[in-house]
Amino acid sequence: MMMPSGVAEHIAASKPAEGEFAFTGPRGAVRSAGRTAPVASGTQDSLDERIARAFRHAGPRAIIGGALPFSRHQADHLWCAEGGSTMVHAAVGAGPIATTLRMNAAPSPRDYAGSVAKALELIRQDAAHQDGLRKIVLARTLAVSASDPISIAGLMSRLADDDSVTAFQVALPGNGPSPRHLVGATPELLIEKRGRAILSNPLAGSIRRCAGPAEDAQACGELARSDKDRREHAMVVEYILDQLSPWCRRLGSPEGTRLTSTRSMWHLHTRIVGELLDDSVPVPVLAAALHPTPAVCGLPCQRAADLISQLEPVARDFYAGAVGWCDNRGDGAWYVAIRCADICGREARLYAGAGIVEGSDPMIEAAETGSKFAAMLAALGLPADAALTD
Numbered sequence: 485m486m487m488p489s490g491v492a493e494h495i496a497a498s499k500p501a502e503g504e505f506a507f508t509g510p511r512g513a514v515r516s517a518g519r520t521a522p523v524a525s526g527t528q529d530s531l532d533e534r535i536a537r538a539f540r541h542a543g544p545r546a547i548i549g550g551a552l553p554f555s556r557h558q559a560d561h562l563w564c565a566e567g568g569s570t571m572v573h574a575a576v577g578a579g580p581i582a583t584t585l586r587m588n589a590a591p592s593p594r595d596y597a598g599s600v601a602k603a604l605e606l607i608r609q610d611a612a613h614q615d616g617l618r619k620i621v622l623a624r625t626l627a628v629s630a631s632d633p634i635s636i637a638g639l640m641s642r643l644a645d646d647d648s649v650t651a652f653q654v655a656l657p658g659n660g661p662s663p664r665h666l667v668g669a670t671p672e673l674l675i676e677k678r679g680r681a682i683l684s685n686p687l688a689g690s691i692r693r694c695a696g697p698a699e700d701a702q703a704c705g706e707l708a709r710s711d712k713d714r715r716e717h718a719m720v721v722e723y724i725l726d727q728l729s730p731w732c733r734r735l736g737s738p739e740g741t742r743l744t745s746t747r748s749m750w751h752l753h754t755r756i757v758g759e760l761l762d763d764s765v766p767v768p769v770l771a772a773a774l775h776p777t778p779a780v781c782g783l784p785c786q787r788a789a790d791l792i793s794q795l796e797p798v799a800r801d802f803y804a805g806a807v808g809w810c811d812n813r814g815d816g817a818w819y820v821a822i823r824c825a826d827i828c829g830r831e832a833r834l835y836a837g838a839g840i841v842e843g844s845d846p847m848i849e850a851a852e853t854g855s856k857f858a859a860m861l862a863a864l865g866l867p868a869d870a871a872l873t874d
């Protein structure tokens with residue numbers, strides 16, 4: 485389990501975490517502790533300087549954590565906590581989840597499939613151009629209204645029950661009377677840094693898991709053999725290797741592409757390991773340099789981002805951004821902010837996306853996004869398959 489430097493003595497009391505940030509998963513558990521203040525917000529160009537300033541004013545055990553938005557032009561939301569503390573999976577409490585009243589899809593699965601078809605037509609038209617659109621990740625959302633305020637601690641507890649994901653919560657800027665949080669269970673490590681060593685574990689290429697072992701093994705085999713999913717995945721790996729190489733003296737993916745699973749999904753994944761030239765670079769700066777990868781945006785990146793804002797009816801905001809933390813040596817872990825919801829009082833907005841490449845099928849991609857809602861829906865106490873149909 486990874487611990488921020490100098491904070492091992494601050495082992496947390498087993499208290500529900502409704503604080504500014506918390507992460508718990510296979511790579512360890514960290515949450516904000518002590519006095520916490522917002523870091524001056526801004527875009528990625530000033531991130532390095534803002535982080536350095538926050539650490540200069542905070543004590544040596546300070547931890548910075550928070551969220552980078554999907555758009556590189558939108559301001560981030562980071563917190564500097566006096567200390568961090570470890571947190572064990574079962575310790576976040578199991579508060580009751582509010583009774584659900586309504587759930588609305590935006591766009592509907594049918595309209596989402598229509599946008600996928602449009603994107604496929606653009607990919608087809610561009611096929612002959614070297615810089616043409618090769619991949620775009622399109623998302624859809626579910627708006628859930630509950631009868632009572634949604635318990636963040638209760639959600640965290642349920643999400644953390646799956647050992648293969650990192651459950652996270654980050655307090656977001658809001659202008660209403662209720663606090664706003666991004667809460668989720670991400671399976672995707674954008675980048676982790678420990679001294680000079682870095683690790684990224686991108687995912688792309690997915691299939692829904694099945695209840696029976698034989699059907700589940702069949703689904704897994706189907707994904708392993710899928711040329712479309714392998715191409716979709718390879719674009720992410722290539723992009724990450726390209727973005728990280730200027731920072732590294734050694735970089736590679738010695739294990740190649742493999743299969744991994746959460747409770748609800750199979751994915752293709754590739755572990756990318758490297759050694760930094762300069763170990764003082766803070767991990768959020770590396771996260772911002774990588775983000776948004778083609779696991780959430782597309783290729784070419786700017787073309788895909790522009791199309792996403794035209795084709796998706798709901799702004800992504802912090803969905804498909806990055807969430808994570810770092811200590812004053814710049815070490816820490818940042819995750820891709822997927823399988824998550826933006827929660828404010830009784831309202832939750834859930835997001836799920838799918839990578840579209842040549843060979844994608846609009847209805848299959850709509851169903852895939854439906855499957856990706858499963859973990860959040862189940863944590864909210866809704867049927868995991870509630871988003872599979874119109």
Ligand SMILES: C=C(O[C@H]1C=CC=C(C(=O)O)[C@@H]1O)C(=O)O
Nearest residue numbers: 688689690779822836837838839
């Ligand atoms: C964009 C999402 O998933 C990404 C991560 C893993 C697999 C993906 C895929 O197979 O399309 C997506 O690239 C999401 O869950 O909202």
